[in-house]
Amino acid sequence: MSEEMVLSIYRGDANGGQEEEYRVPLETGMVVLDALHYVQAEAAPDLAVRWNCKAAHCGSCSAEVNGRPRLLCKTRLDQYVGQVVHIRPMHAFPIIKDLVTDVSSNYRVAKQIPAFQPRTPAPFTMYQRDVDRVQEFHRCIECFLCQDTCHVLRNHGGTDQYFGPRMMAKVAEWEMHPMDVADRRQFLKDVAGLPMCNVTRCCVDVCPEHIVITDNAIIPLKERVADQYWDPIRALFRRFHRPAEGAVPGAGSDVSSRA
Amino acid sequence: MTTNKKSSSNVNVETIERHQYDVVIVGAGGAGLRAAIAAADGQAKVAVISKSLLGKAHTVMAEGGVAASLGNVDADDSWDTHFYDTMKSGHFINNYEVVELYTKEVADRVLELESWGAVFDRTPVGKIMQRPFGAHSFRRLAHIGDRTGKELIRTLQYQVIHHSVDVFQEVTTTRLLLDKEGRTAGVFGYYREDGRFVIFQAKSVVLATGGFGKAYKVTSNSWESTGDGAAMAFQAGAELMDMEMVQFHPTGMVWPPGVRGLLVTEGVRGEGGLLYNSQHERFMLRYDPVLHELSSRDVVARSIYKENLAGRGTPHGGAWLDISHLPAAVVKSKLPGMYEQFLSLADVDITKEAFEVAPTTHYAMGGIRVEAATGATNIPGLFAAGEVACGLHGANRLGGNSLGDILVFGRRAGMAARAYADDHDQGDLMSGQMEDEAQRVLAPFSRTQGERPYQLMAELQEIMTNYAGMVRSRDTLETGLEQLKTLQERSTRMVISGSRAYNPGWHTIFDVQSMLVLGEAVIRGALAREESRGAHWRTDFPEELPEMGAWNFVHTFQEGTVVVRADPVPAMPDRLARLFESNQSPGILRKQQRAARRGGDS
Ligand SMILES: Cc1cc2nc3c(=O)[nH]c(=O)nc-3n(C[C@H](O)[C@H](O)[C@H](O)COP(=O)(O)OP(=O)(O)OC[C@H]3O[C@@H](n4cnc5c(N)ncnc54)[C@H](O)[C@@H]3O)c2cc1C
Ligand code: SF4
């Protein structure tokens, strides 16, 4: 099989740029990242693309292939036979060069999430059935494709207003940990911008780890926040069982998005 | 579009961005992050530098688990059994002090991760689950499915960002800076984003830069494993040891070509996967009648090779690995990553059919020689931990012992570096050293023609694979050395085009240079070790020789050449040597004795 593929790769930086075409022979099982490496070795050694593992484990190689946010190392090239393959950097993040974007905002907001706070030090007694649901979030490879796809981040200045789906999965991971005692509800509402999410589910569609971010993380988190702020009896009950700080009954929340 | 096309190589070092820290850690894999947490536990000002983004280091790829004798599923397990297994698999050239510290402390390090939010798979009574792995006496590997490395790095990464540690992402260091007394004074590097230089002054430096598996063509290692830290330290005067010991993991993917070398976790065999040759024979029953598929990695890798030599290999030169006899649901829950990896990259459903595997370069047992308790190198103020260091694994690493290694010795090196920084002043930087380095790093831009970095990388991998790979002899090694020397000479003329901004070709130049230095040490060590031991297999000396087992080969860098000497392997004190009197590990012995007593009672 020596079919030739045409790759149209974005070349440029913060000052602008355009797509440039490169030809690559198609090999059995080739992924888009292989094709970019071929271009680096043969034609453009300075072509910037981020990657580490080439095994879909590290989440470095995120970009947009024919308009869809994808991992370059997990995207088979043979599905595009007969088409030009357009490869562009992620849209929601500022470009550094070519396919590499500045994803540092994700690390900045991650720092603000109140950390896991266990009731007692390990060893914990926890049963598999109790950790199944948090282990789903542990699959995350921090590729930020969900962040790239979320319209709130895409259209409203990145993570400034809403920390984004990846960070909600991270919060859920700690919130739902059977041993965790921290209270992140006010943080979710007032700092992380959870109410901004209107559950369009676009993030779930692009997640290479198949994490159901909306139904399993975002909606339950919204419910926790809503409970605290809307249901005085449950809020009282909660406070009885574990002290909640800064509960302000009646403050604005986002119930509509639960529909 | 892209600016500063050809940058002048006359650099004024005074204008280079500078930072001052007590402790600088190079590397943000498990070892570097664990070191940072330990170093930052107090007043010390700490920075972590990594050439990729936080959470992306090679450690993220680890699959099978972390080995610790928690005894959650096999109560007979204990540190001394883990000690026994590790020394035995290392063919007794490991540093016993390192192994003792490791096996005594690793369980605490694993539990500490649990306290920090790691969620390992559970036993029916709610404890951390442990799975069997090759050549471990008991079920010992704590894991989360087949993505344990991710759990480890993510947990440590979020600990680090919640500590007061400054993280410099995508900064590549190219040189270790020393003061005029030869003490550590800092590191020199550049931001990949725009290529600008940066100098970190530090009282102490911890190298946690990982291994050099990228020196080989077929490898499970990530882009970053180019041995930079070991090469930097070596050229600055640090000693390397056991460089001939490169682990070839028996089961890498073989087909299609783009995924060749990608790891198939030992967890597949741990969960019950069986190996077959082309005649549908379970050949491991022949090569290791006791442990079968779960024999040590060197043995399984060589067995696959021998089956191919005998004409019983698979279509692409490997063996068949089959786990399809287990219920599909079990495979998917215990090995979800493997299931997905084969389905998406090779169009193979491992719950339904067998798949091809063949050996792949996996781990560097050798590296910077360090003191057991502190990770201190022979350069004052320089410490090393993780895959870049050596001593724990001897001639063959046990699965799961590396994730444990990076936790135990990352922490120890971090604490020692902090203590050193407390007791010492900042060494003075020498401006000549920095100028030289700036010029060296920029030189490839000033050439208009010369060698292409990607081409040299491919040739280097070809040489190491063909002449210093899994099968070696004096002939292949000497040919390899000769070719490597030519390549070293050509590597001084590498050229790059484009700008300094995020330029992978430019970066490749330093990767190649690091690996050329280490490659020479691998070959010279392999020539010196005239026997076969663990991962090191010489067809001209096929036997393991007791007299050779008394030595570690140590390398020093003197005026541009690698010099090898033999140092005696430290002898175990009686209390440890006694563990090896019978041919059974202490835990298995205890178990047998108990069973015998019980038999006698009834
Ligand atoms: C596929 C695979 C599966 C594995 N599975 C297991 C397993 O199940 N159990 C187990 O125990 N072990 C396993 N291992 C081995 C284990 O993962 C590694 O040995 C270990 O993670 C190494 O960790 P480290 O912290 O020493 O270095 P790494 O994780 O390699 O980190 C190196 C760090 O150094 C940085 N760095 C390197 N050079 C420079 C430079 N010049 N400038 C700045 N920064 C630099 C990198 O950016 C990176 O952050 C596996 C390995 C592979 C490849
Ligand atoms: S569901 Fe919420 S987080 Fe996901 S893409 Fe839509 S708005 Fe963003």
Ligand code: SF4
């Ligand atoms: S949740 Fe999914 S898409 Fe988002 S960062 Fe994690 S792995 Fe990527």
Ligand code: FES
């Ligand atoms: S390179 Fe690691 S996910 Fe693609």
